[in-house]
Amino acid sequence: MDIGAKGYVLKENAVTDIVNCINVVQNDKYYISPLISNYLENRLSKNKNISTPSINDLTKSERKILKLISQDKTSRVIADELFISTKTVENHRNNISKKLNLQGSHSLVKYAIQNKNLL
Numbered sequence: 001m002d003i004g005a006k007g008y009v010l011k012e013n014a015v016t017d018i019v020n021c022i023n024v025v026q027n028d029k030y031y032i033s034p035l036i037s038n039y040l041e042n043r044l045s046k047n048k049n050i051s052t053p054s055i056n057d058l059t060k061s062e063r064k065i066l067k068l069i070s071q072d073k074t075s076r077v078i079a080d081e082l083f084i085s086t087k088t089v090e091n092h093r094n095n096i097s098k099k100l101n102l103q104g105s106h107s108l109v110k111y112a113i114q115n116k117n118l119l
Contacts, residue, residue: 006025006028006029006030006031007021007022007024007025007030007031007032008031008032008033008036009021009031009033010033010035010036012035013033013034013035017031017033017034021033053099053100053101054100055100055115055118055119057099057100058096058099058100061092062092062095062096062099063119064082065078065082065089065092065093065096066096066112066115066119067112067116067119068081068082069093069108069109069112070109070112070113070115070116070119072109072113075089075090075093093105093108096108
């Protein structure tokens with residue numbers, strides 16, 4: 001259509017689509033075979049269902065830890081403050097990073113600081 005075509009018909013449905021295409025194009029409109037438009041609609045709706053990760057995907061404990069990370073606290077300090085082991089804090093940090101698609105501890109700290117007001 002970028003090169004000036006006003007209609008696109010699949011050869012599988014050529015006989016029925018050509019007549020419809022001609023009628024539509026005569027009225028200075030564009031025509032796309034229904035199979036293509038259905039495919040595109042389905043693909044777009046699937047893409048809409050793919051959500052971007054957010055703080056809402058985190059558990060209450062993970063949010064609490066993320067808030068403490070945003071305050072520039074280390075895993076050891078967080079563990080002491082919450083009366084849990086450092087290993088548990090590290091597990092939460094890893095889970096948070098996975099859920100938010102973050103790579104490395106620096107990106108986790110950066111994300112926490114940037115989203116501090118949401119915590």
